[in-house]
Amino acid sequence: MSLGSYAPFIVISYLLVTAVVLMLIIWIAIDYHRQKRHLRELEAGGVARRSGRSPTDLR
């Protein structure tokens, strides 16, 4: 596979897409752990859901 003189445009395109997709994945994963941490803190503080289930219970 030879990209010739267009290599910089092609490589930058693929690197950029990879970087943005990775950023999305990392941002969503961090947000998930942040929300779970908030729920654990609320549970530790004695706040309960109306259903009586644990706030961190995903069921």
Add this chain to the structure above:
Amino acid sequence: MTLIDLANPTRFLTLATRLLPWLAAATAILLAIGLYQSAMAPDDYQQGATVKIMFIHVPNAWLSMFVWGVMSLAALGTLVWRHPLADVAAKAAAPIGAAFTFLALVTGSLWGRPMWGTYWEWDARLTSVLILFLMYLGLIALWRAVEDPSRAARAAAILTLVGAINLPVIKFSVDWWNTLHQPASVMRMGGPSLDRAFLIPLLVMAVAFSLLFLTLHLAAMRNEILRRRVRALQLIQVAQASQRPA
């Protein structure tokens, strides 16, 4: 489990948590196959090796419009049926759609420089996609700016439906106006005009990116449901604190 059952956020969380690992695995496998096929695809007789940019540009461009379409359906769900997950779905999709639109614009520019001799041209297709990107940013800003979630949901739903007018403008801009951007070569009357050597990697990448969107969207919806649960519990906490004797 029926669609009605999924109106319950807790049931939706159960399903999303079960599905996410499988969707992530399917996405990774299809992306790997698509990237391999893209790398092995021959050079185009006119575009040379820059045709490889099309394998990532086109799926991102399709998804930039598809995500707004999903958000428009969700907006109807918010305004007409008051579905509890409709606003969650729209709000979770917006940043992902914005990212796909940004990538479509930038990869298109990077293809345009060697092929057209310019990174940017104010033609109808490019300008309407830029407007779509700005609408995504505006919608994200609106959700952040309005404190009350139900008011934010209604305002965002109306803005989303108004913005949906831009989708046919983007799609048919290359037919309605003289544009530098080439006309449709896959979704067109008479079938795709692309050679199989390019069409197959392109379709594999399109399915892979669609699965990527589905995976990220489900995960982001799960986060949004948890965020709303946090908010509801914080309100209970504040109410409990205010009822305690001083």
